Amino acid sequence: MKKLILTALSAALVLGMSACANKSGSGASEKELNSKSAPIVTEEELGLRDENLYTEEGVKPVEAKYTKAAPGTAKRFERSYENAPPLIPHSVDGLLPITKANNACLGCHMPEVAPSVKAVPIPPTHFMDFRTQKKLDHLAQQRFNCSQCHVPQANVQPLVKNNFTPGYRSGEEKKKSNLIDTLNEGVH
Numbered sequence: 001m002k003k004l005i006l007t008a009l010s011a012a013l014v015l016g017m018s019a020c021a022n023k024s025g026s027g028a029s030e031k032e033l034n035s036k037s038a039p040i041v042t043e044e045e046l047g048l049r050d051e052n053l054y055t056e057e058g059v060k061p062v063e064a065k066y067t068k069a070a071p072g073t074a075k076r077f078e079r080s081y082e083n084a085p086p087l088i089p090h091s092v093d094g095l096l097p098i099t100k101a102n103n104a105c106l107g108c109h110m111p112e113v114a115p116s117v118k119a120v121p122i123p124p125t126h127f128m129d130f131r132t133q134k135k136l137d138h139l140a141q142q143r144f145n146c147s148q149c150h151v152p153q154a155n156v157q158p159l160v161k162n163n164f165t166p167g168y169r170s171g172e173e174k175k176k177s178n179l180i181d182t183l184n185e186g187v188h
């Protein structure tokens with residue numbers, strides 16, 4: 001019995017020592033490690049653009065075709081998940097950048113105008129101060145810069161494959177948000 005424990009101990013010691021040796025660089029080569037454990041990503045391969053990270057050669061911007069449909073003629077997208085900020089389905093030509101003096105989005109999306117131009121009204125969450133939990137009689141300043149959260153959609157492939165599938169309470173949330181109603185869910 002004692003002998004067994006001793007053997008196990010010395011095996012652990014040897015293993016421990018070789019682990020240290022690896023750390024200091026004199027142990028197994030990168031290739032050997034690669035075959036045994038998780039694949040090693042070299043510095044050059046880091047990044048998502050499939051090009052050497054240390055050179056700009058061969059780097060092409062992703063080809064993204066944004067929707068050209070003018071506001072009022074665009075087909076709305078399904079929400080990416082429940083209460084995700086909806087993607088902008090129409091062209092934003094001439095509407096960006098949003099500046100302090102000029103926010104074209106408001107011209108169609110403020111709740112009092114939206115129905116007349118068939119735009120989706122800015123929801124009640126954007127007229128609330130979440131610090132004080134109080135309703136405001138104006139758009140919250142934090143919501144002024146619409147394009148900080150709402151972005152135009154383009155038909156591009158994800159850089160990293162993922163298996164995310166959104167869940168919705170009912171089919172309704174694919175088309176509109178219900179955040180104002182669900183905010184206090186579970187809070188008593």
Ligand code: HEC
Pocket residue numbers: 070071072073074075076077086087088089090092095096104105106107108109117118119120146147150175176
């Ligand atoms: C000329 C009016 C007009 C302007 C200006 C405008 N929109 Fe729109 N927007 C619409 C209409 C109408 C729709 C509904 C889709 C359609 O008919 O094109 C819409 C849809 C949207 C949607 C999708 C909502 C949903 O529930 O799917 C978002 C997000 C949006 N707009 C954001 C913006 C932002 C951000 C700006 C400013 C950069 C902006 N819009 C400027 C008219 C406008």
Ligand code: HEC
Pocket residue numbers: 083084085086105106109120121122123125126142143144145146147148149150175176177178179180
């Ligand atoms: C800080 C992020 C943020 C900013 C800034 C913001 N939004 Fe939103 N917006 C959201 C999120 C998240 C939702 C979905 C949940 C909700 O309704 O609050 C949403 C929902 C919406 C909807 C859909 C409402 C519905 O009933 O389905 C519209 C339209 C919209 N925003 C327009 C705008 C416009 C126009 C601006 C600029 C004046 C703006 N938003 C600024 C995050 C933002």
